[in-house]
Each structure stands twice: as structure tokens, then as C-alpha cells.
Amino acid sequence: MLVPIANAPRDYAWGSRSLIAALQGRPAADDPEAEIWFGDHPSDPSDLADGSGLTLDRWIADEGAAHGVAGRLPYLLKLLAASSVLSIQVHPSKAQAEEAFAREASLPAEVARNYADDNHKPEMIVALSDRFEALCGLRELDATARLLEALGEPAEPLRRRVGDTEGLAATIGWLLSGDAQDLVDAVIGALADAQSTEFAAELANARRLAVWYPRDPGVVVALLMNFVVLHRGESVFLRAGMLHAYVSGLGVELMAASDNVLRGGLTPKRIDVDELLRILDPTPGPVPVVLPVAADNGTRGVEAFPADVPDFALLRARVSEQADAAIRPTGPLIVLATVGSVVVQGAHAAIELAPGRAVFVTPDEPEVRISGTGEAFIAQPGHAPAAGVESAA
Known part of the structure; x- marks a missing residue:
């Protein structure tokens, strides 16, 4: 059976007024349009585009079994449009999510929780725009040391800390803890005059992040990450534990059906540093572009x-x-x-x-x-x- 579905764009502040609208042949929107969700996820299930008023999750519960649909969909498909950076984030493995969700179930109601469900959230995004920018994974240590050298003396304490994989994870925790604000401010200040032929794009991106999120430790965390530019039809796959943030562009995103997100900067939202470090995979290295x-x-x-x-x-x-x-x-x-x-x-x-x-x-x-x-x-x-x-x- 074919069931036409639709959904309203979600108006997150980082969204674009023009990218999804142009794809659909509409004038630019008055408010940001960040994502359109296609699926039965309970946070925002698709609507049936037949005027019935039903949502896809309700239709599947009522009619799905008769058509071979066994329970909820294991995936969520999205259109994603970013005109400014999303928060730096990481997602748990299946085992980590199951353990943490069960652990948090016993917490008092007033205690903040990190886990919305017991599922992992691997994801893939394919660029629809001619240019899609993202931060994906942690850069190889030798390359990061060269980038930090371009920032001069203000970044020297950071360069000394980033010596190995264990030091890399500890450094991220230190940056996000609030104890490193003086260094964060100094490094962000040094961006204005920093020059590097090898890392010109990374430095330009960091300057842009600093405009969007002045004094945010995530700007410095981003300097430790791979800056990836996808062209139309190219994609990246983001496994559990990989730090990432989409920066700009339009794409098709497909992920496991989960809301589990641990944030690591570039956001006004809550950051649980200890839990972030528990699920972070600090292994540095390039993230391969996936071609069809x-x-x-x-x-x-x-x-x-x-x-x-x-x-x-x-x-x-x-x-x-x-x-x-x-x-x-x-x-x-x-x-x-x-x-x-x-x-x-x-x-x-x-x-x-x-x-x-x-x-x-x-x-x-x-x-x-x-x-x-x-x-x-x-x-x-x-x-x-x-x-x-x-x-x-």
C-alpha cells in the first residue's frame, strides 16, 4: 500500500528560511525551517497527506499489521537545512544507550536526564546543496598541532595538552568544564590574526562559529575536529561515539529512530561533560566521504x-x-x-x-x-x- 505523508518544518533557530522552501518551490519562509521529519517517531510523526487528520504512527498502529508492518519503523528520514551551526554532539552505542536509559529510569523526577530512549543513533547525511559543511570526528593529532601553532602563544597550553588520544579526551572535558574559560577567550581572540595556508578553511570556520557563539568553549573544541565539505551527492556516515556538528547546507539525513544526544558545545542547552566523555570515541583520524x-x-x-x-x-x-x-x-x-x-x-x-x-x-x-x-x-x-x-x- 502507498500512503502519502507530509510534515511541517521544525523551526529550530539554526535552520534556513530559503533552502527547504526553494527545494519545494515556495517563497522563502518568515521563520527558520530546520528539518522535516518523515517517519513515525513519536516526537513528530508524519501526517497522512490525505486530509484524514491521522499521523503515520497512528496509522501503523491501526492498519500496519495488515500490510506487513511489524511495529515502529527502525529509522527516521529527514530533510535538514542549516544556515548556522548545530550543537556539537555525540550519540551512544546500543549497549551504552540501554545501560544509561535503565540507569536513569530510577532517578527522581526532578533530575535532568540525558537519554530519551534505549536506542543508538548512527546517522548518515547526503548533501543536496552544492556545498554542505560539517565538523566530523577528531583530527589527527599531528595536524591539530600544526593548526594550533598558527594561533601562536595563546594556543600553546592547548597544544601541549593535545598529545595523545587520552590527552585529547581529557582536553575536551577540560574545555567544556568551565575551568578553561581564560584559554578559550585567548584562543578565540587569536583567531582574528591567525594565518595558515593548510588550515585556512578551518580558521575561517572557527571565526564564523565565534560570531555565532562568542566565548563558547565549543569554538575551541571545533578546532580539534575535521572540517568536512561535501558536494552534492556526497555523504558521511557518523557512527556511535563520533563527535560532530553540521554547519551549513541542505541534505537528506537518515538515522536510527532515537532522540539520544549528548552535547559538546555551540549550544545554550545543557551539557553533561562526564556523560559526554563516557560515550565519546576520541580516536582521531579523517572521516571518509561516502560516495554512492x-x-x-x-x-x-x-x-x-x-x-x-x-x-x-x-x-x-x-x-x-x-x-x-x-x-x-x-x-x-x-x-x-x-x-x-x-x-x-x-x-x-x-x-x-x-x-x-x-x-x-x-x-x-x-x-x-x-x-x-x-x-x-x-x-x-x-x-x-x-x-x-x-x-x-
């Missing part, structure tokens, strides 16, 4: 973005008058159009999607054909990767 690969079984026009997790898999179909695609669902799908006019056809119905529109597909459909002229992303459970896709040209 041809799906299995000789598929033409459909590509997969590799991510070795059970919760989700992400595909992309680029179709034209000469070639369409077909998918045999092995789990519930969400198809999201991002370019042109895309037609999603099941056994008994066909739905045309404009950019920014989506349809939920139940797994009892024997085959789903995608045609038209444009591009669509397909989210599905990770137990059904690219092998479930075949050409229908």
Missing part, C-alpha cells in the same frame, strides 16, 4: 550509500524517460523526491511526488516502480540493502 555505489543485481539508475547498520539503508533513484527503477520491499520504505517529478507506483495505485514530498510504502507491495524525470531517496531497514533493488528500464 551501484546497487546489486545489475540495477540501473539506483545507487546505494553504504552504511553497515541494521536500522537503515539509503538508496537513490535517478530516473528519466529512458530509465526507471523497481524495488522489491523487504521492509517498510519511505520514498522522498528531491528533484523533478517522480512517480511511485505500487500494485494498485500510483502517486506523483514533487520535491520535498514523500510516500510511505508497506512491505506487502510485491514491487514498487519509480518513474518520471528526477531524483528520489529511498529509506528502508538495514536488513534489506541494495540487493533488493533491480532495474525496470
Whole structure:
């Protein structure tokens, strides 16, 4: 069964007034539009785009079992648009989330909690804009030492602390503790005159962060992280424990269905330094850009973005008058159009999607054909990767 779904943009302050609006062919919005959620997550389930007033979680509870949907979706698909940086953050592993969620269940009601559920939150983002900027993982130590040298004497205490992986984690904790504010202020002050051919982009980004978040320790934490620029169609996969923050651009994001976030700066929200360090993976190194690969079984026009997790898999179909695609669902799908006019056809119905529109597909459909002229992303459970896709040209 095909179920058209929609949702209202979430108006987080870091969102963009123009990026999602332009994708959907609308004038710029009056307020920031940060994310549109496609899925059944209880925090913001999609609406059925049929005027019924139902949400997708309610529809799945009432009708899903009859169409092969076994419980809640294991993934959440989003359109994400950033005009300023999101908070630096990290997500737990499955084991860490289960232990911590159970531990916090016994806390008094007035005590702040870090965990909304017992699930992990690996995620992947694919750039839709020509340029998508992000901070991903911690930079190799030798390179970070060279960057800090460009900041001169104010950064020397920081450079001495960042000597090895253990020192890197301890340094992040020290920066976020509040005990290092004098150094934070000095390093941010040194950004104005710092010059480096090798790290010009990193320094320019740090200056921008300092404008958005003056005196925030996260500006200095960001100097320890990889600054990554994605071009359209490129992606990164963020595993458990990896420090990250999206900076600017439009993308399709797919993640495990969880709200578990530990923050590490560039935010007015609460930061639990001890818990952040407990789940942080401080291993430094570059974060590889993930490029799409041809799906299995000789598929033409459909590509997969590799991510070795059970919760989700992400595909992309680029179709034209000469070639369409077909998918045999092995789990519930969400198809999201991002370019042109895309037609999603099941056994008994066909739905045309404009950019920014989506349809939920139940797994009892024997085959789903995608045609038209444009591009669509397909989210599905990770137990059904690219092998479930075949050409229908």
C-alpha cells in the first residue's frame, strides 16, 4: 500500500528560511525551517497527506499489521537545512544507550536526564546543496598541532595538552568544564590574526562559529575536529561515539529512530561533560566521504550509500524517460523526491511526488516502480540493502 505523508518544518533557530522552501518551490519562509521529519517517531510523526487528520504512527498502529508492518519503523528520514551551526554532539552505542536509559529510569523526577530512549543513533547525511559543511570526528593529532601553532602563544597550553588520544579526551572535558574559560577567550581572540595556508578553511570556520557563539568553549573544541565539505551527492556516515556538528547546507539525513544526544558545545542547552566523555570515541583520524555505489543485481539508475547498520539503508533513484527503477520491499520504505517529478507506483495505485514530498510504502507491495524525470531517496531497514533493488528500464 502507498500512503502519502507530509510534515511541517521544525523551526529550530539554526535552520534556513530559503533552502527547504526553494527545494519545494515556495517563497522563502518568515521563520527558520530546520528539518522535516518523515517517519513515525513519536516526537513528530508524519501526517497522512490525505486530509484524514491521522499521523503515520497512528496509522501503523491501526492498519500496519495488515500490510506487513511489524511495529515502529527502525529509522527516521529527514530533510535538514542549516544556515548556522548545530550543537556539537555525540550519540551512544546500543549497549551504552540501554545501560544509561535503565540507569536513569530510577532517578527522581526532578533530575535532568540525558537519554530519551534505549536506542543508538548512527546517522548518515547526503548533501543536496552544492556545498554542505560539517565538523566530523577528531583530527589527527599531528595536524591539530600544526593548526594550533598558527594561533601562536595563546594556543600553546592547548597544544601541549593535545598529545595523545587520552590527552585529547581529557582536553575536551577540560574545555567544556568551565575551568578553561581564560584559554578559550585567548584562543578565540587569536583567531582574528591567525594565518595558515593548510588550515585556512578551518580558521575561517572557527571565526564564523565565534560570531555565532562568542566565548563558547565549543569554538575551541571545533578546532580539534575535521572540517568536512561535501558536494552534492556526497555523504558521511557518523557512527556511535563520533563527535560532530553540521554547519551549513541542505541534505537528506537518515538515522536510527532515537532522540539520544549528548552535547559538546555551540549550544545554550545543557551539557553533561562526564556523560559526554563516557560515550565519546576520541580516536582521531579523517572521516571518509561516502560516495554512492551501484546497487546489486545489475540495477540501473539506483545507487546505494553504504552504511553497515541494521536500522537503515539509503538508496537513490535517478530516473528519466529512458530509465526507471523497481524495488522489491523487504521492509517498510519511505520514498522522498528531491528533484523533478517522480512517480511511485505500487500494485494498485500510483502517486506523483514533487520535491520535498514523500510516500510511505508497506512491505506487502510485491514491487514498487519509480518513474518520471528526477531524483528520489529511498529509506528502508538495514536488513534489506541494495540487493533488493533491480532495474525496470
